[in-house]
Amino acid sequence: MTATSAGTAAGRRVPAADRPRRGRPARRWAILLFTAPFFTLFAAVVVAPLGYALWLSLFREQSSGLGFGGAESVFTGVDNYLRTLADEAFRHGFLVLTGYAALYIPLMLGGALVLALLLDSGAALLRRFFQLALFLPHVVPGVIAGLIWLYLYLPGISPIVAALRDHGIHWDFLGDRVVSSVVNVTVWEWTGYNMIIYFAALQAIPREVLEAATIDGARGVDVALRIKVPMIRGALVTTLIFTVIGSLQLFNEPVVMDGVSDGIVSTWTPNMYAYAEAFGRNDYGQAAAASIMLAVLAGLLSYVVTKWGNKK
Amino acid sequence: MSRPAVNAFLLVAAAYMLLPLTWLLFAATKSLPDLYGTPGFAFAHLNLGANLSAVAAEGDGVFFRWYLNSVLYAGLGAGLGGLISVACGYAFDKYDWPGKDQLFGLVLLGVLVPTTATALPLYLLASKIGVVNTFWAVFVPSLVHPFGVYLARVLSAGYVPGEVLEAARSDGADELRTFRSVALPMLLPAYVTIFLFQFTGIWNNFFLPLIMLSDQRLFPLSLGLYSWNTQVTAFPEYSTLVITGSLLSVVPLLLVFVLLQRFWRAGMTAGSVK
Numbered sequence: 001m002t003a004t005s006a007g008t009a010a011g012r013r014v015p016a017a018d019r020p021r022r023g024r025p026a027r028r029w030a031i032l033l034f035t036a037p038f039f040t041l042f043a044a045v046v047v048a049p050l051g052y053a054l055w056l057s058l059f060r061e062q063s064s065g066l067g068f069g070g071a072e073s074v075f076t077g078v079d080n081y082l083r084t085l086a087d088e089a090f091r092h093g094f095l096v097l098t099g100y101a102a103l104y105i106p107l108m109l110g111g112a113l114v115l116a117l118l119l120d121s122g123a124a125l126l127r128r129f130f131q132l133a134l135f136l137p138h139v140v141p142g143v144i145a146g147l148i149w150l151y152l153y154l155p156g157i158s159p160i161v162a163a164l165r166d167h168g169i170h171w172d173f174l175g176d177r178v179v180s181s182v183v184n185v186t187v188w189e190w191t192g193y194n195m196i197i198y199f200a201a202l203q204a205i206p207r208e209v210l211e212a213a214t215i216d217g218a219r220g221v222d223v224a225l226r227i228k229v230p231m232i233r234g235a236l237v238t239t240l241i242f243t244v245i246g247s248l249q250l251f252n253e254p255v256v257m258d259g260v261s262d263g264i265v266s267t268w269t270p271n272m273y274a275y276a277e278a279f280g281r282n283d284y285g286q287a288a289a290a291s292i293m294l295a296v297l298a299g300l301l302s303y304v305v306t307k308w309g310n311k312k
Numbered sequence: 313m314s315r316p317a318v319n320a321f322l323l324v325a326a327a328y329m330l331l332p333l334t335w336l337l338f339a340a341t342k343s344l345p346d347l348y349g350t351p352g353f354a355f356a357h358l359n360l361g362a363n364l365s366a367v368a369a370e371g372d373g374v375f376f377r378w379y380l381n382s383v384l385y386a387g388l389g390a391g392l393g394g395l396i397s398v399a400c401g402y403a404f405d406k407y408d409w410p411g412k413d414q415l416f417g418l419v420l421l422g423v424l425v426p427t428t429a430t431a432l433p434l435y436l437l438a439s440k441i442g443v444v445n446t447f448w449a450v451f452v453p454s455l456v457h458p459f460g461v462y463l464a465r466v467l468s469a470g471y472v473p474g475e476v477l478e479a480a481r482s483d484g485a486d487e488l489r490t491f492r493s494v495a496l497p498m499l500l501p502a503y504v505t506i507f508l509f510q511f512t513g514i515w516n517n518f519f520l521p522l523i524m525l526s527d528q529r530l531f532p533l534s535l536g537l538y539s540w541n542t543q544v545t546a547f548p549e550y551s552t553l554v555i556t557g558s559l560l561s562v563v564p565l566l567l568v569f570v571l572l573q574r575f576w577r578a579g580m581t582a583g584s585v586k
Binding site for chain 2: 026027028029030031033034035037038039041042044045046048049050052053056111115118119121123124125129130132133134135136137139140141142143144145147148149150151152156157158159160162188191192196200241245248249251252255256259260271274275278279284287288291292294295298299302
């Protein structure tokens with residue numbers, strides 16, 4: 001398997017011929033040639049926009065006294081940040097996001113882990129079929145996943161709503177409890193993806209370790225929880241980081257449902273808030289402040305998760 | 313857990329994953345009245361042909377334009393972007409220079425930056441230089457894929473032994489030639505893996521095109537279908553267009569992934585173990 005060979009190659013001590021090269025002008029030119037395209041573009045589309053957002057967030061467009069001559073930019077320091085933080089809609093967006101993440105992250109990653117352990121357990125038949133079937137939703141773009149589920153939530157079209165009604169359950173997928181409906185869409189999209197990552201990590205566990213445990217009399221569930229799960233901690237931490245960052249950016253799925261759902265407003269998540277500020281109210285300063293805070297939060301949370309993952 | 317219980321559980325999970333796609337398949341064959349009037353998982357009067365021609369006819373065939381755009385954004389973007397990532401990751405793996413670790417830290421940081429945080433200022437910068445609402449406004453930002461550089465470094469360490477490069481050098485090949493004719497062929501599987509990841513990333517991207525583009529003819533599929541869907545409340549007949557269009561846009565991608573399983577599995581394995 002490629003992972004194991006890549007892992008060991010990177011980890012072993014390198015013989016002299018294998019050691020990375022330094023010095024010699026020709027080598028320096030080569031390094032520049034290989035890395036310059038990426039870093040030039042990286043500077044242009046990642047670093048510069050972040051810097052520009054930081055700059056923008058410190059200014060505010062103000063129309064001059066009588067409304068003549070348009071607006072001018074005035075330096076206002078952290079004012080945009082304070083305004084954004086004080087805005088009821090922004091805070092509500094974070095509340096929604098927190099509720100979403102509290103439901104989505106454990107459900108999705110927990111589900112992915114359980115499925116991966118079941119697939120790895122030796123009791124599973126048709127392993128390749130299950131892997132493929134569980135992974136396929138990830139290939140569907142977020143917007144289209146949102147559209148498909150939107151129809152599966154719509155009374156009149158949806159076979160799910162109809163089936164529930166036949167059993168006397170009246171569940172409004174697009175009303176007050178729309179958060180759980182959005183969670184369902186993202187769970188559908190991401191469970192299989194993370195399951196494959198866990199499954200690959202599980203398959204890389206040396207079989208001797210597991211055999212030793214079985215000889216010692218440990219049973220299936222014990223082996224899974226006490227031996228397998230701790231051994232794939234690296235994968236668990238990585239997926240948690242990416243899931244947290246992805247959750248913070250929640251936008252596509254709720255935006256698709258926005259038009260039909262009573263439960264979703266245009267500032268429903270922080271990202272939707274930034275979009276509405278920028279393109280609904282043309283307040284770029286405040287939109288930039290919201291984006292920066294989101295990026296900082298993403299950095300902070302990944303740091304916390306990494307620290308926590310390395311400590312345990 | 314017993315063997316039947318394990319398999320029953322997996323079967324339920326697989327059904328949950330596949331049912332929405334199955335429903336889409338049924339729904340795309342129905343006329344608008346049948347969509348509302350017949351059970352979701354049953355065939356009604358076969359209307360697929362009419363739905364397909366309605367999709368093709370809408371807006372002078374703009375749907376195929378979107379299709380082409382998506383293929384261009386994602387195909388060219390991942391094709392070129394993958395090469396950029398592979399070259400950069402290869403340099404990180406095989407060469408040494410002052411400040412390398414810090415620079416790689418920057419790449420890793422780039423993986424973590426939410427793309428939506430850069431999209432808005434990117435729009436403002438693009439409007440300053442007058443490229444908003446052009447092909448390039450979506451294409452150029454898509455080329456950058458920090459995760460690809462990370463993957464390329466990991467995979468280069470696994471696929472390209474330093475001894476082979478040393479042998480090429482002692483045969484008189486310069487650095488560029490060594491990369492092109494020795495390392496690159498060995499990195500081909502890595503390139504395909506990185507290409508696939510970037511391709512799906514660009515194909516799924518919605519936020520950037522939504523912000524950058526106002527001309528319908530530049531839309532990728534996801535944005536186009538979204539714009540059709542915003543009409544549904546006023547014009548219910550757009551439902552069949554959205555449903556049939558969604559099916560058409562999903563099927564090729566599903567096929568690609570079924571056929572290229574080896575490559576995305578390799579990438580996900582490498583990404584998880586490190």
